[in-house]
Every structure is written in structure tokens, then in C-alpha cells.
Amino acid sequence: MLDALTLDQIRMFVTVAEAGSFRAGAARLLRAQSAVSHAIANLENQLGVAVFDRSGHRPTLTAAGAALLEDARAVLLKVDFLRARARGLGEGVETELALMVDTLYPLPLAAAALGELRAALPSVRLRLATAPLGGTLQALRDEACDLAIMAGEDFRDPRIETEALQAVPIVAVAAQGHPLARRGRSRQALAGADLADYLQIVLEDPSALSEGRDFGVLSPQTLRVGTQDAKRALILAGVGWGRLPQWAVERELAEGQLLPLPATALGPQGVAQMQTYLAWRTDRALGVAALALRAALQRRAEPAGARGRATARAGTAA
Numbered sequence: 001m002l003d004a005l006t007l008d009q010i011r012m013f014v015t016v017a018e019a020g021s022f023r024a025g026a027a028r029l030l031r032a033q034s035a036v037s038h039a040i041a042n043l044e045n046q047l048g049v050a051v052f053d054r055s056g057h058r059p060t061l062t063a064a065g066a067a068l069l070e071d072a073r074a075v076l077l078k079v080d081f082l083r084a085r086a087r088g089l090g091e092g093v094e095t096e097l098a099l100m101v102d103t104l105y106p107l108p109l110a111a112a113a114l115g116e117l118r119a120a121l122p123s124v125r126l127r128l129a130t131a132p133l134g135g136t137l138q139a140l141r142d143e144a145c146d147l148a149i150m151a152g153e154d155f156r157d158p159r160i161e162t163e164a165l166q167a168v169p170i171v172a173v174a175a176q177g178h179p180l181a182r183r184g185r186s187r188q189a190l191a192g193a194d195l196a197d198y199l200q201i202v203l204e205d206p207s208a209l210s211e212g213r214d215f216g217v218l219s220p221q222t223l224r225v226g227t228q229d230a231k232r233a234l235i236l237a238g239v240g241w242g243r244l245p246q247w248a249v250e251r252e253l254a255e256g257q258l259l260p261l262p263a264t265a266l267g268p269q270g271v272a273q274m275q276t277y278l279a280w281r282t283d284r285a286l287g288v289a290a291l292a293l294r295a296a297l298q299r300r301a302e303p304a305g306a307r308g309r310a311t312a313r314a315g316t317a318a
Contacts, residue, residue, distance in 0.1 A: 007079060009043040010072045012036050013051060017069055021058050081122060094287040098127040100136045100145040103203070103228040104168050105276050106247040110149070113296035117289060124289045132228065134209030140281055146290050148279045149297070155209060162277040166301040172261040172270035173249060174241040181259045192218045192265040199223055199240035201231050218265060246271070 016025035016036065026033040044050050051065030061069065097117075101110050107130075114126055131139065136148040137155040149165065156162075172195075174180040180198055183190055200219035204226055223240055225231050232249065235242050236257060243266065252258040263270040278297055280286060286294065 005043065005046050006039075007076070009039045009046075010075055012039045013043055013065075014069065014072050014076060016040065016052070016059065017061055017065070086123075092288060093121055094124055094146070094289045096125040096127065097147070097287075097289045097293065098129070098145040099293065100139040100148040101128065101130050102136050102149055102151040102276065103130050103132045104151040104170065104245045104274055105149045105165075106168065106245070108247070109297070109300045113293060113300060116296045117293045120292055121289050130228075131206055132203045133205035134207035135205065136279070138207035138209060140279060143281070143284075146280065146284075146286075147293060150277045150279050151274050153275070159282055160279050161282050162279045163298075164301075165276045165278055165297060167273040167275050169246040170243050170267075170272045170274050171246045171249070171253075172241065172243050172263045172266050173235060173253070173258040174261055175236055175238040176256055176259055178238050178241060178259075180241050180261055183261070185259060188262065190261055190263040190265075190270070192263075195219055195241065195261075195263055195265070196221075201225060201234045201240045201242035203228065203231055218263075243272075245274075 012025065012029065012031075015028050016022055019025040019028055022037050022040075023033050026036040029036065040052065044052075047064075047068070049064040049068075050062050051068060052059040053062050099110065099114070101107065110128065114128065117124070118126065127145075129139070129145070134155050136145075136150045137157060137160065139145045140148050140160055141157065150162065151168065178198075180190070180195070183194070195218045198219060199221045200217060200223075202217055202222050202224055204224045206226065221240075223234065225234065228244070228248065231242055232244055234240060235244065236252065241261060246253075249258055253260065261270045266272055278294060280290070
């Protein structure tokens with residue numbers, strides 16, 4: 001009966017298959033070779049198929065053994081996950097952790113930090129979402145996330161604790177075929193009036209926190225979008241100009257698909273430094289996983305001396 005299968009037998013099967021022999025598998029398991037051979041023979045009896053061909057110098061997987069090996073690995077992975085989760089529950093580790101990230105913050109850094117957390121605490125279910133402008137603060141207010149990465153100083157709440165991470169360069173850009181690109185190539189400084197003649201692609205705030213306010217919007221002609229990806233796509237298509245986080249368009253800038261605009265009204269050579277912050281509710285203590293993620297994000301932050309001063313931002317952002 002399959003009910004008689006044991007995890008010990010399954011683990012021995014996987015170990016011998018990976019080690020290449022009963023002797024090497026027994027050494028890894030710190031078990032006698034005879035005990036390993038006996039356990040696998042019992043497993044084969046329970047399954048009703050041979051998983052190893054023992055006719056050669058070394059045991060080799062049979063066709064059935066090769067097919068069952070991945071299933072056996074999956075069983076062990078689930079068991080290890082169950083143990084890790086139970087251990088986390090016993091130690092007070094959160095079962096789930098949600099992170100909301102401002103669209104300006106470099107996602108590769110968030111991914112690396114989450115990967116580090118996953119390796120350390122595999123029992124924690126992770127959720128990641130992104131939002132521009134006041135969306136991150138609103139998520140914290142609504143208790144829709146445990147931690148948030150906010151950008152700029154325009155969204156604050158006395159119930160929300162923040163600590164600086166790093167400054168993110170935000171660059172004004174236009175596609176290579178856009179009329180403003182010629183000015184970008186010549187590095188001729190662009191005044192606000194120059195930019196006002198052309199359509200500006202801007203992000204809308206999904207929250208109501210900045211209703212009636214626009215910051216960084218220099219043109220009376222705007223096309224407002226809900227996501228950073230849509231904004232980037234429209235700028236690349238030459239529909240208008242706008243500001244994007246430099247990390248998100250490094251390849252396009254290097255390949256000349258996008259050109260930086262030396263718009264002095266938006267920072268030196270059109271580049272502004274947007275300070276980012278890790279944020280959480282003051283009325284909710286950070287758990288083991290949240291503290292681990294906080295540390296992982298801080299390890300990836302630039303030294304304080306390399307951070308630029310944040311630029312004001314709220315409402316509909318350029």
C-alpha cells in the first residue's frame with residue numbers, strides 16, 4: 001500500500017539518485033549502505049516498480065525512477081516548507097508579508113531584497129505591488145501592506161514611520177524623433193516655456209491624497225496615465241516627453257532610443273534626485289520577516305553621502 005511509504009524512503013531515493021550510488025548516498029545520509037539499500041527496496045515494493053537498475057557497476061535510474069524522481073523531490077520540498085512554516089509560527093514569524101513599492105524605486109533592488117528574505121524565511125508568503133504618488137501611503141493607511149517604499153516628502157502622516165533608503169535619479173526624456181530631442185543632442189538648456197509647447201506624459205495619483213495638486217508638470221498639454229509602463233511606452237513612441245526613473249530607461253538611453261532633456265526647471269541637466277523612504281505604521285510592530293526585509297533593503301541603499309536632496313512631488317507627477 002502506498003500509505004506505507006515513508007519520508008525516510010523518499011529522501012533516500014532522492015539522495016542516492018543525486019549521489020550516483022548507494023554508497024555515496026549512504027555517506028551523505030550518514031547511514032549504513034545496507035540500511036539505504038533495504039529502504040529503497042521497500043520503497044520499490046510499495047510503489048510496485050523498480051526505480052533503480054542494479055545490473056551495472058553503478059545503479060542507474062529506470063524510466064519509472066526518472067519519472068518519479070521529480071515527484072519525490074516535490075514531496076520533500078513540500079515537507080521542508082511545512083517544517084519551516086511551522087518553525088516560523090512557533091518563533092512568531094509572519095505567515096505573510098506585503099510590500100508596496102513606489103514606481104520610482106528600482107524594482108531590481110526590491111527583488112534582490114525579497115529574494116534574500118525568501119532564502120532566509122521560506123515559510124513567509126510574499127506579496128509585492130507597485131503604486132505611484134500617494135498610492136503607497138494610502139496602502140499603509142488602509143492596512144493593505146506591511147511595509148511600503150515611498151518617494152519624496154509630499155506624502156506624510158503622523159501614524160506612519162519613515163526612514164531614508166536612497167535617492168533615485170529622475171531624468172526628463174524624449175524619444176529620438178521628438179522635436180525636443182534636437183535640443184537634447186545639442187545640450188542646449190531648455191526653459192520651462194520650451195517644454196510647455198509640447199505634450200507632457202504624466203502619472204496620475206491612484207489615491208485622493210493629492211487631489212488638485214500638480215508638481216513637476218510644466219506643460220498645459222498633458223496626457224495622463226495610470227502606470228509607469230504606459231508612460232514609458234508613450235514617451236518611447238514619441239507621443240510626448242516626460243520624466244522617468246533613470247534605472248528604468250538605462251538601456252534606452254544607452255541605445256539612443258531616448259535622449260535626456262537638459263531642462264533646468266527639473267534639476268541640473270534635467271535630472272532630479274528623488275529620495276525614497278521605507279515606511280510602516282507606528283501602531284503595528286514589525287515582525288521577524290518585516291525586520292529582515294527592512295535590513296535587506298537598507299543594505300542595498302546608497303551611503304548617506306551619496307544621496308541627493310529630494311525634490312518636491314505630489315499630485316500628478318511629471
